Amino acid sequence: MIKNLLILSREKEMALVSWKDTYQTWLNETSLELSLKNELQDMATNETKLEDAFYAPLSFGTAGMRGLLGPGINRMNIYTVRQATEGLARFMDTLDESVKTRGVAISFDSRHHSQDFAHEAAHVLGAHGIKSFVFEGLRPTPELSFTVRHLHTYAGIMITASHNPKEYNGYKIYGEDGGQMPPKESDLITSYVRKVSDLFNIQVADETQLMNDHTMKIIGDDVDQAYLAKVKTVTINPKLAQEVGKDMKLVFTPLHGTGQMLGEKALQNAGFTNYEIVPEQAQPDPDFSTVTKPNPEDPAAFTLAIELGKKVNADVLVAVDPDADRLGTAVRQPNGEYQLLTGNQIASVLLHYILEAHKQAGDLPVNAAVVKSIVSTEFATKIAQSYNVAMINVLTGFKYIAQKIEQFEATGEHSYMFGFEESYGYLIKPFVHDKDAIQSLVLLAEVAAYYRSQGKTLYDGLQELFQEYGYFREKTISQTYAGIDGADQIKALMKKFREEAPTHFAGHAIVATEDFSTQTKTTSDGKIVKIDLPVANVLKYLLDDETWIAIRPSGTEPKLKFYIGTNAESLELANQKLADFETALNEFIA
Numbered sequence: 065m066i067k068n069l070l071i072l073s074r075e076k077e078m079a080l081v082s083w084k085d086t087y088q089t090w091l092n093e094t095s096l097e098l099s100l101k102n103e104l105q106d107m108a109t110n111e112t113k114l115e116d117a118f119y120a121p122l123s124f125g126t127a128g129m130r131g132l133l134g135p136g137i138n139r140m141n142i143y144t145v146r147q148a149t150e151g152l153a154r155f156m157d158t159l160d161e162s163v164k165t166r167g168v169a170i171s172f173d174s175r176h177h178s179q180d181f182a183h184e185a186a187h188v189l190g191a192h193g194i195k196s197f198v199f200e201g202l203r204p205t206p207e208l209s210f211t212v213r214h215l216h217t218y219a220g221i222m223i224t225a226s227h228n229p230k231e232y233n234g235y236k237i238y239g240e241d242g243g244q245m246p247p248k249e250s251d252l253i254t255s256y257v258r259k260v261s262d263l264f265n266i267q268v269a270d271e272t273q274l275m276n277d278h279t280m281k282i283i284g285d286d287v288d289q290a291y292l293a294k295v296k297t298v299t300i301n302p303k304l305a306q307e308v309g310k311d312m313k314l315v316f317t318p319l320h321g322t323g324q325m326l327g328e329k330a331l332q333n334a335g336f337t338n339y340e341i342v343p344e345q346a347q348p349d350p351d352f353s354t355v356t357k358p359n360p361e362d363p364a365a366f367t368l369a370i371e372l373g374k375k376v377n378a379d380v381l382v383a384v385d386p387d388a389d390r391l392g393t394a395v396r397q398p399n400g401e402y403q404l405l406t407g408n409q410i411a412s413v414l415l416h417y418i419l420e421a422h423k424q425a426g427d428l429p430v431n432a433a434v435v436k437s438i439v440s441t442e443f444a445t446k447i448a449q450s451y452n453v454a455m456i457n458v459l460t461g462f463k464y465i466a467q468k469i470e471q472f473e474a475t476g477e478h479s480y481m482f483g484f485e486e487s488y489g490y491l492i493k494p495f496v497h498d499k500d501a502i503q504s505l506v507l508l509a510e511v512a513a514y515y516r517s518q519g520k521t522l523y524d525g526l527q528e529l530f531q532e533y534g535y536f537r538e539k540t541i542s543q544t545y546a547g548i549d550g551a552d553q554i555k556a557l558m559k560k561f562r563e564e565a566p567t568h569f570a571g572h573a574i575v576a577t578e579d580f581s582t583q584t585k586t587t588s589d590g591k592i593v594k595i596d597l598p599v600a601n602v603l604k605y606l607l608d609d610e611t612w613i614a615i616r617p618s619g620t621e622p623k624l625k626f627y628i629g630t631n632a633e634s635l636e637l638a639n640q641k642l643a644d645f646e647t648a649l650n651e652f653i654a
């Protein structure tokens with residue numbers, strides 16, 4: 065024990081020396097950008113902040129590299145962006161020459177430095193003779209995924225921190241299939257990135273030179289048109305927009321991000337012309353001035369949409385996050401107030417509409433399948449099963465849904481019908497291999513029009529599904545644990561769940577525990593079954609009343625996430641159960 069402690073403290077000491085060394089290197093670097101230098105000097109007396117910025121390089125999580133903007137190896141800045149791109153370029157250097165001509169598609173969102181980082185990535189690739197296709201202005205993440213496939217590039221880079229607060233930025237990396245790189249591929253690239261040790265001497269090519277010799281190309285309208293043409297195919301019953309759409313008022317907000325242009329065009333193309341955009345949130349704004357978190361998961365993100373909705377008497381409100389891959393919605397109730405739907409509920413309503421439409425048309429494939437994450441609702445499983453459609457569960461991260469789509473395409477084993485995650489992400493048609501809020505916006509408008517054609521709202525539609533399949537309720541609880549200490553707290557809590565495993569929650573026995581870190585499912589009678597999913601730091605408890613509780617550290621933010629899914633014979637009962645399980649969970653972690 066003492067020996068272990070000694071080793072630990074020596075390791076800590078070594079780590080201490082090393083972060084301070086790295087910090088000194090940055091401080092002494094004459095070429096360091098002035099703004100970053102100033103920030104470093106401001107941090108000089110704040111050891112905690114400095115350690116956090118220098119103790120470890122940014123890692124690749126659920127959705128690539130994501131972190132606070134600022135100086136340091138654990139921060140998003142021009143140097144860490146160059147480093148990541150240099151790693152990708154060195155990896156591409158080892159492949160066939162043709163990958164360099166196929167090149168890399170690059171897009172960016174409305175955040176601080178996003179455009180600069182995108183161009184910087186192109187300059188690094190250019191120094192390796194790798195072609196880049198950079199969007200002329202900000203574009204959504206799903207369009208980037210589409211572009212990789214459309215232009216047949218070898219890879220894609222999206223500069224975005226999605227819905228995170230304005231202090232963040234990030235780097236999503238895509239493989240040639242248009243999906244975010246799964247761990248095997250991203251680990252390989254990371255191994256190249258880690259070898260890039262001198263962040264201040266990475267070669268960057270001159271942009272004018274790159275443009276002149278066509279190594280860097282600016283893209284825009286052509287790709288937009290191709291993408292929009294595909295989005296049009298998402299519509300199932302175009303008559304609904306024509307007949308009902310004109311009477312249905314929709315309010316749309318891109319939350320200061322990339323979603324406005326394509327969102328609006330997609331709606332118009334589908335025939336939904338009776339919409340209004342929240343004016344204060346229409347233009348790109350790196351400060352997301354009217355919201356603290358530009359996240360449709362957060363009810364506060366709907367404040368202005370609700371205000372406008374009440375003014376114009378809107379039926380449906382839709383918000384998409386700044387990189388336009390997440391979508392949230394609220395529906396007007398008879399009392400004039402708006403009812404928010406959760407990501408799980410939106411997905412369930414969309415799924416039911418898709419499957420029912422195919423059933424009616426008589427073209428539901430016999431090998432149809434839906435893909436969702438292990439922390440998403442079982443309501444959708446019930447719906448899929450009622451249509452004899454397979455439900456396939458994957459780990460959190462849309463990249464795993466994309467991986468399944470590729471598998472389906474390669475083997476013909478299944479026909480992809482729909483994919484979703486509880487975190488407000490849905491993909492209707494796989495011409496994009498990531499979640500797509502532009503596609504979802506169009507289909508959601510159609511589903512709302514469908515219910516309206518029957519004198520109902522989307523919310524009424526949801527209630528009908530509850531009556532048919534059971535009252536399913538879910539909740540995701542995120543607890544923030546910031547910095548190095550926070551990371552330690554998250555580890556300690558995961559350890560507590562593993563080592564002091566509970567047997568009950570709120571009076572319900574745990575009948576099985578799934579630990580995805582050991583890929584095992586242990587039932588209460590001691591039986592152990594192997595879980596056929598990659599290793600991941602996730603725990604899931606299955607209770608005797610079909611309730612499930614999952615716990616995992618977020619891979620995109622310094623948070624521990626708790627997910628509860630339950631169901632009952634009535635909404636009141638389901639809500640009560642949800643509240644009881646939440647209390648029990650809080651008591652356990654207290």
Ligand SMILES: O=P([O-])(O)O[C@H]1O[C@H](COP(=O)(O)O)[C@@H](O)[C@H](O)[C@H]1O
Pocket residue numbers: 126127225226227389390460461462463485487489617618619620621625
């Ligand atoms: O942030 P986005 O919209 O890019 O979304 C990303 O993060 C979400 C939350 O991940 P975590 O729970 O690990 O934070 C994931 O569900 C999603 O697949 C991923 O693309």
Ligand SMILES: [Mg+2]
Pocket residue numbers: 225226227385386387388389390
């Ligand atoms: Mg996003």
